[in-house]
Amino acid sequence: MTLKEAQEAVDAWIEEYGVRYFSELTNMAVLTEEVGELARIISRRYGDQSWKPTDSRAKDNGKEALGEEMADVLWVLICLANQTGVDLTKELKKSIEKKTFRDRTRHLDNPKLKT
Secondary structure, eight states: OOHHHHHHHHHHHIIIIISSOOOHHHHHHHHHHHHHHHHHHHHHHTSSOOOOTTOGGGGGTTHHHHHHHHHHHHHHHHHHHHHHTOOHHHHHHHHHHHHHHHTTTTTTTOGGGOO
């Protein structure tokens, strides 16, 4: 699925099942919440925090939930893009071009990354 197809699929779902998009402000809050859920899994799976005994995601070290939370973040980001008229394909291409121009040698010359 391309980003364009993803934007179209989310829009079709909202039209059929979602009644309407949440407000942009609400979706920004939901995006923050979803990023927090993703961060929680990453901090426990790859970081120094341990799982709480009551956390149902501890059983598989968050493996199943990791992709689920990433998809939730993407979903809300796509909602925000759709309702604000942002073409994510176009903007991602611009971002890659910007980073390529700006950081062409930055990371190659970074001694911290050579270990």
